[in-house]
Amino acid sequence: MxxxxxxxSIKVSEGxxxxxxxxxxxxxxxxKRIELMKEGKVTFLFEGKIATLGD
Amino acid sequence: xxxxxFLVLTSVILALGMSSTAxxxxxxxxxxxxxxxxxxxxxxxxxxxxxxxxxSVPESNVYVVAFKNLIDWTLVSIAYxxxxxxxxxxxxxxxxxxxxxxxxNGLGYGTHAVGGWTxxxxxxxxxxxxxxxxxGAIAGRTGFFAYYVFSILMGALIYPVFGHWxxxxxxxxxxxxxxxxxxxxxxxxxxxxxxxGVASLVGAIxxxxxxxxxxIDGKPRDPxxxxxxxxxxxLGTLVLWFGWFGFNGGSTLVAxxxxxxxIFNTNLAASAASVAAFLHAKxxxxxxxxxxxxxxxxxxxxxxxxxxxxxxxxxxALLIGIFAGIIHNIAYELLLKLKIDDAVGAVPVHLFGGMFxxxxxxxxxxxxxxxEFYKNVPIPLITGGMFAQxxxxxxxxxxxxxxxxxxxxxxxxxxxxxxxxxxxxxxxxAGVTLEGGVTVKKPExxxxxxxxxxxIAEGKAIEKKTMKVTIEETANERLVAWITSYxxxxxxxxxxxxxxxxxxxxxxxxxxxxxxxxxx
Numbered sequence: 019m020x021x022x023x024x025x026x027s028i029k030v031s032e033g034x035x036x037x038x039x040x041x042x043x044x045x046x047x048x049x050k051r052i053e054l055m056k057e058g059k060v061t062f063l064f065e066g067k068i069a070t071l072g073d
Numbered sequence: 074x075x076x077x078x079f080l081v082l083t084s085v086i087l088a089l090g091m092s093s094t095a096x097x098x099x100x101x102x103x104x105x106x107x108x109x110x111x112x113x114x115x116x117x118x119x120x121x122x123x124x125x126x127x128x129s130v131p132e133s134n135v136y137v138v139a140f141k142n143l144i145d146w147t148l149v150s151i152a153y154x155x156x157x158x159x160x161x162x163x164x165x166x167x168x169x170x171x172x173x174x175x176x177x178n179g180l181g182y183g184t185h186a187v188g189g190w191t192x193x194x195x196x197x198x199x200x201x202x203x204x205x206x207x208x209g210a211i212a213g214r215t216g217f218f219a220y221y222v223f224s225i226l227m228g229a230l231i232y233p234v235f236g237h238w239x240x241x242x243x244x245x246x247x248x249x250x251x252x253x254x255x256x257x258x259x260x261x262x263x264x265x266x267x268x269x270g271v272a273s274l275v276g277a278i279x280x281x282x283x284x285x286x287x288x289i290d291g292k293p294r295d296p297x298x299x300x301x302x303x304x305x306x307x308l309g310t311l312v313l314w315f316g317w318f319g320f321n322g323g324s325t326l327v328a329x330x331x332x333x334x335x336i337f338n339t340n341l342a343a344s345a346a347s348v349a350a351f352l353h354a355k356x357x358x359x360x361x362x363x364x365x366x367x368x369x370x371x372x373x374x375x376x377x378x379x380x381x382x383x384x385x386x387x388x389x390a391l392l393i394g395i396f397a398g399i400i401h402n403i404a405y406e407l408l409l410k411l412k413i414d415d416a417v418g419a420v421p422v423h424l425f426g427g428m429f430x431x432x433x434x435x436x437x438x439x440x441x442x443x444x445e446f447y448k449n450v451p452i453p454l455i456t457g458g459m460f461a462q463x464x465x466x467x468x469x470x471x472x473x474x475x476x477x478x479x480x481x482x483x484x485x486x487x488x489x490x491x492x493x494x495x496x497x498x499x500x501x502x503a504g505v506t507l508e509g510g511v512t513v514k515k516p517e518x519x520x521x522x523x524x525x526x527x528x529i530a531e532g533k534a535i536e537k538k539t540m541k542v543t544i545e546e547t548a549n550e551r552l553v554a555w556i557t558s559y560x561x562x563x564x565x566x567x568x569x570x571x572x573x574x575x576x577x578x579x580x581x582x583x584x585x586x587x588x589x590x591x592x593x
Contacts, residue, residue, distance in 0.1 A: 024289075025281075027498045034216050034493025037281050061498050066285025068498055 023062035023069040028054060037063070103328045108187050108195050111323020114316045115198035119146050119205060121312030125368070126209040128305030129417040133504025134213050135301055140507060141208040141220055148221060149204045149228030153197050161196065161233035162241060168250045170237050187326055195323060196236075199265050202320075203232045206269025209417035211276045213283045214495050217507060219488045223276070223481075231480045232268055235473055239264050255453045256469045257438075257462070259335075260324035262380035262430030263473045270424025271477035273415065279485045280494045282414030284501055293409050303364065310368050314343060317375045321382045331383065331446065338382040338390035339375065345394025346374020346401070353399045358406065366405060369418045370398035376426030381434045383446055384454075389437035393430070400425050431470050435463035 026043040027035050043051070054060050062069035123142035127135045149157070156175055163171025174180050180189035187195075204227045208220065239258050241249035258264055287293055322336040350370020354363045377397035378390055385393065404421035413420070438454050453461035488494055496505050575581055 025284075027495070028493075029497070030489075030493030031491070033218060033496070035495045035497050036489055036493050037214075037284075037495055037498075063284065063498060065289055066283075067502070 023064045025063040027061040027063060029059035104326060105187055105191050107328035107332065108191050108323055108326055111319035112191075112194045112198050114319025114323065115195075115202065116316075118198075118202055118313050118316035118320070119143075121309045121314075121316055122202075122205045122209065123309070124305050124312060125309030126212060126417050128302040128309060129209065130212050130301060131504070132301045137217065137505045137507055138208065138212045141212075141217070142205055144217075144221065145204045145208055145224040145227075146201045148224045149201045150197060152225045152228035153200045153233070154193075155229065157200060157229050157233040158193055158196065159233075160230070161200075161236040162192075163237075165237065165241055165249050168238070168241075168248065168253065170234050171241055199261055199320075200228050200232050200236075202261075203265045203269040203272075204228055206266070206419050206423050207272050207276055210273030210415045210419040211280050212416040213505065214501050215276075215280055215505075216493060216496050217505070219492050219494050222488055222492065223272075223484055226484050227272065227481075231272065231477060231484070232264075234480070235268055235476050236264050238472065238476075239469065251465075251469050251472065254465045254468065255451070255462070256465050257384075257434045257452065257454075258380045258431060258469065259383045259434075260321045260379045262376060262427045263469055265427075266376045266379065266423040267427035267431070267470070267473045268477050270420055270422070270427055271474060272481040273419040274413070274424055275478060275481045276485055277413050277415050277420065279482070279489065282412065283416065284498060286414045287412050291412060293412075306364075306368055310371055313372060314340075314375065317343070317379075321379055325383065335382040338385055338387065339378050341387060341390045342378035342382075342394035342397065343371050343374040345391045346377070346398035347371040347394075349395040349398030350402055351398075353402050358402055362405065365418055366402050369405060369422050370401045373397045373401035373422045373426035373429075376423055377430035377433060380427075380430040381438055384434070384438045384443040386439045386442060389433075389439060393433050393437055396433075397426055397429055400429050428470050431466050432463070435459050435466050438462065 023040065025037050025039060027037050029035050046054075051060075119142055123139050126142065127139040130138050154177060158177065158180075159173060159175035160170045163173035163175070165171050177189075177193065180193065204224050207223065207227065211220070238250040239252065239256055241252060285294065317339055318336050321339045322332045325332045325335060347367055347370055350366045350373070351363065353370075354360060354366040358366075374394040374397040377393050377400075378385075381393070382390070401421045404425040405418060408415055408420060415421075435454065436459065438459070440455055440458075443452060443454055447455070453465050485494065495501065500506065
């Protein structure tokens, strides 16, 4: 099982989001990334759609 | 004779930022009426932009794109009243920005080329145009609040500062950065259009393309802008063209035959650009996006003639239009190649068209007509020839790129950090709304059952079709632990990763299971 994603959307404020590349996502501190995911602020995207899990 | 004197004086003020108290004596009702009518014509361009932009986006975004054109006018009206006009036309001490007329204090008859209030409204129309250019380029993914903030700062700071450099002509002005050099931008190819175009380009890059705009192979997906209504796009273009007669013609500030010359040149350049863009797209670009190129090429012709419509001969206007149409088409393809998503093609039109217009002052400016217009004012074209004027024009282009590029980058970056530039992916796919959130139609995703979630967490295979679910929707701690560890292990040592996850509150069993299932 793998995850495919080419962009990541991160919630910044109520109604405000940024879309960043995978490279930018991986530059974010690991603990911060975990925190963002646990808070449900991260959406992975693949080819312009919300990424699916698995392939 | 009297009106000719007035024409010369106002021309000097407009083009070179020089001042004269004698102007206060030269007002007449006809000129005021002409400028106020011109303001109304330019205001109608807001409607043109609203039609053009909302006709160029998918149906799901028509509503909000149209609203953005309304909102940016209201915000710029307020911001320009508070400080924008003062920064642009107030007394300059350093040549960089004005500092009087804040809240319009001191504004009145005799403070500007026409009465102060008339002049304010006329200039407000230009500020509103610069701001509204941006809304189209970043349509379809930008958050409404983020756009609010940018519009305010555009009207209060970004636009007026460069406007001061090029047009700062408060009655007590000592000469601003560009005016003192003899820089000529008659009606705003750089002040309005390059400013809007550069801000659009920076925004389009920082905000990023609309989701799915470019395929995995990097190629744009057709049609490039998912137009909702070709009729609305054409009508919007014609309304813009109509408004442009006030944009350029009104910039004479005098109701006379010079305004007629300006309007003639404006119309000829746009017509030539339209035909050139069509023929170029058809015969040299494989008919790609031919409709978009006719529309964009036409408006690029209008943008390009804006800086120089008062000082070119008809043949010059014709050539400017032809080159503008071709430049538009090349820039249009360039942006696609660079994978920059400009939803309505604002950058090729306003940035590239604006730059070409400014350079055209030197390349196509007619010294005889310029001398007739500027009389005894020593502009570089008359005193030093084409290359002398070209040098100054290039400096103006570079300063615009520098100032607007840096300042809009700073504003967008702050918005990105503290507010977020975009809407959520769900909202973007369903259509951006005024209210925020998904209210139109949420894309359908399979909602995982508890049993399926448990299966994934334990590493059991489930059918592929059940995997269509967002991570947010599967707020299951065990699953997130698995996904998180799997991803993080790609750029962190496994033991370090496990330790951090455990420190963050994950159970050792979950982490071990996740690590195992992740193949580490």
